[in-house]
Amino acid sequence: MALTGALCAVLPFVGSIMFSVPAAGDSGVASVPGWRIIAAGATFGPVLFCHSPFGEMESATGRNWRRVQLGVLALNATACSLLFFLTSLMVFGGPMALLVLRGIIGWMGTALLAARLLGWRAAWxxxxxxxxxxxFWGTEGPQQYAWWEFTARPIDDPAAWVTAAGLLALGAGAHLVDRWRWRAAVTFLRRRTIRLSRRPPSAP
Structure with missing residues (x-):
């Protein structure tokens, strides 16, 4: 919450500033508003909060601790996202705040997925x-963005909303699966890949 609060305090001063960065589009340069960068940083703070030096011992206590941990994560993530959205609403107004909200949804999903794959401390x-x-690759030209660039597409673009919601669902779903099922899925995919790689090529 402290990290999100600090970024909310910076948002009125930096959120509207346009930064010129390299891009793969025709112009070779993309103009990125500060809020897009700040929103990415505001979402992994609640996930980092779940890290504990006693992770292995706590996970051994069973599913009850896991439920508490996920409940705290959901509460903290919702509170931080709501705080950042309300700050954006006061600073930019309604239409832009919805764009910020879509960015928060997608970034939160990537933070959750990174935490599940790499550990809580690597949520960033x-x-x-x-x-x-x-x-770099999502900017195709001046005010032209790839369909999957959920932070820059128009507010009423359905593909951008589906992309952001899909990332959140993927990240949240990864945490709802306990570690035994997670390991079983990884083992199954690994064995499946090895089996397919050893299959002899079909005759022409």
Whole structure:
């Protein structure tokens, strides 16, 4: 919450500033508003909060601790997202605040997925690794963006909303699966991949 609060305090001063960064589009440059960068940083704070130095011992206590941990994560993530959205609403107004909300939804999903794959302390890897990819390859020209660039597409663009919601569902779903089922799924996919790689090629 402290990280999100600090970024909310910075948002009125930096959120509307346009930064010129390299892009793969025709112009070679993308103009990125500050709020897109700040929103990516505001979403992994609640996930980092779930890290504990006693993670292995706590996970051994069973599903009750897991439910408490997920409940705290959901409550903290909702509170931080709501705080950032309300701040955006006061600073930018309704239409832009909806664009910020869509960005928060997608970034939160990437933070949750990174935390599940790499550990709680690595939740920042998801948003901060995807952000430059989206800016560089997602910008196709002046005010033209790829369909999956959920932070820059128009507010009424359905594909951008589906992308953001899909990332959130993927990240949340990864945490709802306990570690035994997670390991079973990973083992199944690994064995399936090995089996397919050993299959002899079909005759022409």
């Amino acid at each position: 890897v998801g948003p901060l690794a995807l952000l430059p990819i989206m800016i």
